[in-house]
Amino acid sequence: MSIILEDNQPPGFLRLGPTWYHEIPFLPHGWETINEKGSGSLKHASMKALLQDQSALKPELFEHVHWYLAKYLWDALKRCNKQTMHMWKIMANVYPVQFYEVSPYYGLNTGCPKKPLRDYMGLLNSDDFRWRAILTIATTYCTAADLTTVPNIKNLVALDVYSEPYTSNLAPLDPMGVSNDGITLQDGFVRGWTESKALQHLRILRLYHQREITIATLGALRELPELQLVAAYECKNITETIQQYDKPANDIIPIKGWSACRLDWFWETHGTSKTIDDNLLALLHVYQSSLQTPGDGKSKRPSSLPTNIPILEFKLPTVDHSRRDRVVIRSRYNAKSIVLFTRDPVKQKKRTGPPEKGDRPAKRAVMKERGPVDISETLNQFF
Secondary structure (H helix, E strand, O other): OOOEEOOOOOOOOOOOOHHHOOOOOEOOOOOOOOOOOOOOOHHHHHHHHHHOEHHHOOHHHHOOOOHHHHHHHHHHHHHOOOOOHHHHHHHHHHOHHHHHHHOOEEEEEOOOOOOOHHHHHHHHOOOOOOOEEEEEEEHHHOOHHHHHOHHHOOOEEEEEEEOOOOOOOOOOOHHHOOOOOOOOOOHHHHHHHHHOOOOOOOOEEEEEOOOOOOOHHHHHHOOOOOOOEEEEEOOHHHHHHHOOOOOOOOOOEEEOOEEEEEHHHHHHHHOOOOOOOHHHOOHHHHHHHHOOOOOOOOOOOOOOOOOOOOEEEEEEOOOOOOOHHHHHHHHHHOHHHEEEEEOOOOOOOOOOOOOOHHHOOOOOOOOOOOOOOOHHHHHHOOO
């Protein structure tokens, strides 16, 4: 089940924190007040009283509530289109097994952030890994503090970082202190991510229009144990570095511990029947594909998180990957600027045994100690 909610809040709405900046916690006025069969049951009245204000609900209230009744509440919220992220997280926390069968995915898209992005990121985190988190952020709205907060999402499995022109009709709030130009991702931010020893479950990373990121950041990203794919789309410095290489016979360039392939090389070898590489589709699709065993029999690194826990996806703001025609046109026009970095589990496997003879490091030259030299003897050799 996929639930996608858009930001439709009227101006001046009572704010209850970032959880409710894009959703309303209250039931619709007059919802199911009239019943064709007469007065509603006591069960129905209790349900309405409990769900009247979801912001007051906490997981502790459901500790002794049977799943049958919890599902009754969740289904009631579906009837009035009020299945909020807050309630979804409560269900995922208290009923991890049963709720996964009912709602394995929840997605929230925002038209325009109304708080600093770091406040939103806290909503995605689950310290006890009750769900997997997928995040899309626009650096247009980012500050340096926002980018340094990314590692706080311990359950993050996929991340999109992109920069697009500001197009929303709604201007950000002044307290955000973010200009329309925002900030771009830099190598230092990525190094900070890896040095924090966080993001241990990050599997997919895609960078769009990040002009300051360089190829050096790929070396740092090797420290993330589960990262399988890094897609760089029109990242100027990375594109220029890869363009210095001639097309290899196998379309693969080993660089910084990764196997790099330009998209136009891939098309030249395999044809354009697919029109677009699967790695550029919706982030959720790419992540789920990374968990599947490919048809060529090559093994993929298994997920470090159980795959039977639900997925919570947040887009700040919304990026539309559903318009396949737009993605195809964009990728065709910029095929030379799209570089896909993947891990090679065979060629790049760390050797655990002793190095072979040919791999032994050269011995450092050491000057031998010599006795004192008579300068007269040296001069006599020249005369």
